Amino acid sequence: MTPTVYGKESLAGISLGSATRLTLSDGPLQLGWKHSGMTADFIAEVMALPYSRSRKDYTQAHHDIGYLSNELIENAVKFRQPGEILIEAGIFDGAFLIRVKNTIDGVTSSRFQQLLHRLQSKDPGELLLEQIETNAISATSGSGLGLLTLLSDYDAKMAWAFEENNDQRIILTTTAAVAMPPSSNL
Amino acid sequence: MEISDENFRVWAERNQVYFDGVFRLAGPDAYAPIYSLISGLLHEGHKQVTFNLTGLEFLNSSGINLLAKLTIEARKMGDLLLVIKGTNQYPWQAKSLPNLKKLHPLIDLRLG
Numbered sequence: 001m002t003p004t005v006y007g008k009e010s011l012a013g014i015s016l017g018s019a020t021r022l023t024l025s026d027g028p029l030q031l032g033w034k035h036s037g038m039t040a041d042f043i044a045e046v047m048a049l050p051y052s053r054s055r056k057d058y059t060q061a062h063h064d065i066g067y068l069s070n071e072l073i074e075n076a077v078k079f080r081q082p083g084e085i086l087i088e089a090g091i092f093d094g095a096f097l098i099r100v101k102n103t104i105d106g107v108t109s110s111r112f113q114q115l116l117h118r119l120q121s122k123d124p125g126e127l128l129l130e131q132i133e134t135n136a137i138s139a140t141s142g143s144g145l146g147l148l149t150l151l152s153d154y155d156a157k158m159a160w161a162f163e164e165n166n167d168q169r170i171i172l173t174t175t176a177a178v179a180m181p182p183s184s185n186l
Numbered sequence: 187m188e189i190s191d192e193n194f195r196v197w198a199e200r201n202q203v204y205f206d207g208v209f210r211l212a213g214p215d216a217y218a219p220i221y222s223l224i225s226g227l228l229h230e231g232h233k234q235v236t237f238n239l240t241g242l243e244f245l246n247s248s249g250i251n252l253l254a255k256l257t258i259e260a261r262k263m264g265d266l267l268l269v270i271k272g273t274n275q276y277p278w279q280a281k282s283l284p285n286l287k288k289l290h291p292l293i294d295l296r297l298g
Contacts, residue, residue, distance in 0.1 A: 037210045063244075063277040070210065071247055078212070129288055132254040135214070146247040153281040 003163040003173075006116040011175045012159035016099055019090035020046065024073075026082060036077045040070035043089050047096060050184040057181035064178050065096050068156060071146040072174055076102045079112075081169055091180060099175045109162055109170040115144070116160060124151035154178050187227075189220055196220055201232040206241035209249040217252045224256055228266065235260070236269040239283075240298070243276050250282055254289060261290040269294040 005012045024031055024039065044066035051061040069089065076085045080102040089098040104112070118127065128148040135144070150156040161173040188197035194207035203224050211217050228235055237253070245253070260268040270286060272279040274297055287295050 033212045037208075059275075060277050066244070067246075067278060074210075074212075074246065128285065132251065132285070132289060133258070135251055136255050136258040139214070145251050149247050149250060149282060153285070 001164050003161040003171075004113070005159060005161045006113070006120070007159035008157050009159060011157055011177060012161045012173070014092075014097070014175065016088045016090060016092075016097065019088040019097070019099070022087040022089075024077075024085040024087070026084065031077065031085075033074075033077060036070060036073040039073050039087070040066050043069045043087075043098070047089060047091060050091065051181055053185060054181070054183060057183055061096070061180050061184075064154060064180075068096070068150060068154065068176055068178055069098055071150060072098060072100045072176060075146060075174075076100050079104050079108050081105055091184070092177075094182065095177045095179050097175065097177045099173060101171065101173045103165065103169045104172050106168060106170065109172070112160075112172075113162065115147075119147075119151070124148055128152045150176065150178075187223055189223060196223070198223065198227050201227070201230075201234060202236045202238055203227060204238045204241065208244040209242070210244070210246045211248060213248050214251060217248060221252055221255060225259055228256070228259055228263065232266070234267040234269060236271060238271045239279065240271055240273045240275075242272075242279070245278060245282075250285075253283075253286060257286045257290045257293060260293070267292070267294065270296065272297045274298070 022039065024035055044062045047065050048058055048062035051057040073087065081104060083103050086101040087098065128145065131144050131148055151158065156176050156178045158174065158176045163171040165171055188195065194209045196203065196205050257268065260266050270283065270293055272283050274280055280297060283295060283297065287293060
């Protein structure tokens, strides 16, 4: 089946053949919340190295990569169905790109697609403030701010692909890119 | 009054709240004790309350939600001045803290 794509379609289709690939597997590790921070820190350490000639650029690159990776991996850990999380990441044409793939259930998928529908017609900055006001008066289990802060505060480019699996589960692939500082020794 | 784990520490001294370290808690429920601690301080009758974020290296989006909720709480209490002291040393602060000013234009946001 053809996946349903939201966001920047060109990003969803981009090949990350030369990217670094990490797989978070269930099993002896007992994949849990802490692994999202650890994995994001690891990716930031590795990917920010080319920017280490300038302290300012390095700090910026390390932080932006860390925040973006952490939010995407946190979502994958939080909403996934049992199974692995596949992560691909790399620096391409002056931008950091990351792709996170995991399976989710039908309910999560439709709730998420509703949010993405709203994103198509509204400015993410406006939607972010709206979501904050909503969260302040209702007790929700998730803040829902991750993607909105990425789009609004980090000017991230993002794409989401939903692909139905044979067993009622949905494979969600999220691809995101943020601009890196211009100077690097890549 | 202090809440901490191996990565972060948050504590209050008189009318100042200090945040230190890396906050990556798993959603609003996990941040609830910190919210209660600070919300309690906002309601103690101070004229001014300061959030000192100069040691706050990293905050995930659920943590940003915590700061936003506290800002809205302060907004509801018309006569309370909320001062937010941040730093340009940690890039997330210049990117995300200005949103608090949009929620509550009367806060005194200082990014040093």
